[in-house]
Amino acid sequence: MLQLASGFTFDYDNLFGEGKVTEADVKSYEADLKKAHEAMKVMREKGFIKAHLSKDGDPEKVLFSELPYVEEGHLNSPSSLKHLQKLTDHVKNNIDAVVSLGIGGSYLGNRVLFDTYCGEFWNDKTDEERGGFPRIYFSGNNIDPRRTKDLIDQLKRLAGVIKSHKKRKGKILLLVISKSGGTLDTMSNFMVMYDALLKEENIELEVVAVTDPNEEKPTLLKKLANEKGWETYSVPDGVGGRFSIFCEVGLSLAACMGLDIESFLKGARDMDEACKTEDVWKNPAMLNAVLKFAAYKKHGRSIEVMMPYGDYLKSVSEWYIQLLAESLGKQYDKDGKEVCYGRTPCVAVGTTDMHSQTQQHQEGMLDKVVQFIKIKKWANDFVIPNVFPEAQKLADISGVKMSDALEVARQSNADALASNGRYNACFILPELTMYHLGELLYMLAMSVAYEGELANVDAFNQPGVEAYKRIMGPKLQELKK
Numbered sequence: 037m038l039q040l041a042s043g044f045t046f047d048y049d050n051l052f053g054e055g056k057v058t059e060a061d062v063k064s065y066e067a068d069l070k071k072a073h074e075a076m077k078v079m080r081e082k083g084f085i086k087a088h089l090s091k092d093g094d095p096e097k098v099l100f101s102e103l104p105y106v107e108e109g110h111l112n113s114p115s116s117l118k119h120l121q122k123l124t125d126h127v128k129n130n131i132d133a134v135v136s137l138g139i140g141g142s143y144l145g146n147r148v149l150f151d152t153y154c155g156e157f158w159n160d161k162t163d164e165e166r167g168g169f170p171r172i173y174f175s176g177n178n179i180d181p182r183r184t185k186d187l188i189d190q191l192k193r194l195a196g197v198i199k200s201h202k203k204r205k206g207k208i209l210l211l212v213i214s215k216s217g218g219t220l221d222t223m224s225n226f227m228v229m230y231d232a233l234l235k236e237e238n239i240e241l242e243v244v245a246v247t248d249p250n251e252e253k254p255t256l257l258k259k260l261a262n263e264k265g266w267e268t269y270s271v272p273d274g275v276g277g278r279f280s281i282f283c284e285v286g287l288s289l290a291a292c293m294g295l296d297i298e299s300f301l302k303g304a305r306d307m308d309e310a311c312k313t314e315d316v317w318k319n320p321a322m323l324n325a326v327l328k329f330a331a332y333k334k335h336g337r338s339i340e341v342m343m344p345y346g347d348y349l350k351s352v353s354e355w356y357i358q359l360l361a362e363s364l365g366k367q368y369d370k371d372g373k374e375v376c377y378g379r380t381p382c383v384a385v386g387t388t389d390m391h392s393q394t395q396q397h398q399e400g401m402l403d404k405v406v407q408f409i410k411i412k413k414w415a416n417d418f419v420i421p422n423v424f425p426e427a428q429k430l431a432d433i434s435g436v437k438m439s440d441a442l443e444v445a446r447q448s449n450a451d452a453l454a455s456n457g458r459y460n461a462c463f464i465l466p467e468l469t470m471y472h473l474g475e476l477l478y479m480l481a482m483s484v485a486y487e488g489e490l491a492n493v494d495a496f497n498q499p500g501v502e503a504y505k506r507i508m509g510p511k512l513q514e515l516k517k
């Protein structure tokens with residue numbers, strides 16, 4: 037078990053030891069770990085990762101490890117936080133609804149922040165209950181005409197209610213997020229919504245654009261923003277989509293929800309500090325990387341099931357899927373040798389998937405590591421009441437806290453898997469706060485960076501997603517004819 041001073045814990049008892057990944061396995065990677073750790077140091081200091089190139093084949097810096105450090109001259113700085121505060125001040129007690137438009141790295145992290153901070157029923161709360169912050173909707177995460185129509189109708193309905201209750205127009209802000217500024221999924225939804233909402237007499241529409249800030253080679257979105265006078269925030273060079281939750285992609289939405297940005301970044305920063313030690317047993321990211329790497333290479337565990345316990349954590353699992361898949365699923369290594377590397381990620385959530393996937397985890401192929409996330413102390417809890425004393429089975433579970441029942445379920449799952457040679461591990465957050473969330477997500481990001489070095493693959497490119505794009509572009513043009 038590795039525990040940090042913050043209480044963040046990595047419990048790897050069911051992944052390491054006799055009949056699992058062994059001490060000898062870890063030892064066999066001693067030299068590689070040293071090299072990987074050295075590479076992380078260079079990445080932090082210079083933004084350099086050996087053999088990493090951008091999608092245009094140019095040398096590109098890797099800067100995600102700078103993001104937690106809020107310093108003048110850094111990507112996140114006191115002045116950039118001030119600029120974000122401007123967005124907070126603008127939306128609070130003013131904007132009725134924000135629509136966060138984006139896909140992939142420009143969506144997944146924002147969804148995590150919304151789910152963990154706001155929860156499912158945020159939009160149904162009163163203005164007071166939301167602390168004056170707007171309702172939040174998502175779009176652009178698919179090209180689904182039905183969902184887009186439903187969202188437009190919902191926003192029109194909301195504007196109608198505001199008109200009749202407050203005698204004013206509904207104020208909607210489209211937060212359109214695209215690093216490249218031209219992604220079809222995001223921009224098609226944006227254009228459809230912009231067009232539909234602009235025509236609506238009960239709606240006052242605003243746009244804020246989050247995109248590559250380069251003025252010399254502006255993205256389409258940047259150009260539009262300049263022309264139309266929209267406020268802009270940045271997706272800086274050197275920060276790939278899967279790391280962008282720590283830059284203004286995630287932070288701009290955080291600003292619209294009143295989330296404690298500094299605390300989120302402090303969690304990431306403290307985790308980065310913890311990951312600076314070269315002692316693998318004290319460095320959560322390095323330890324997680326080597327145990328999963330060894331489980332894969334030496335024990336055939338090529339699937340990682342990310343299974344947090346708690347509904348609002350499901351999107352953490354979805355965020356992690358992208359992180360693992362895009363970072364490590366690579367056909368060629370850094371020397372150009374074909375390796376077809378990568379552990380396959382899988383989304384699950386406890387207790388829900390114990391009633392479906394667990395059969396496969398428990399008895400299917402011996403090819404998985406099940407990675408749990410546990411919240412030690414829940415902000416809200418219930419003692420299950422004894423409302424049907426005549427029903428013995430129900431009376432038996434009364435008097436138990438829901439959070440304890442949740443943990444007993446998780447622990448039982450872990451024990452059952454371990455008893456049948458099924459590797460599993462658990463990240464434990466003392467509480468579901470933005471600080472601990474920052475710790476967890478940053479540790480996972482740093483962990484794939486370590487594993488990229490161990491496997492000798494570039495963890496920061498994603499050439500595989502270009503293949504379908506090359507086919508799709510001409511097909512779309514064909515459609516227009």
Ligand code: PA5
Binds near residue numbers: 222
């Ligand atoms: O990780 C990635 O790079 C992708 O998932 C992108 O974030 C996604 O394709 C969206 O790209 P963009 O932000 O350029 O619209």
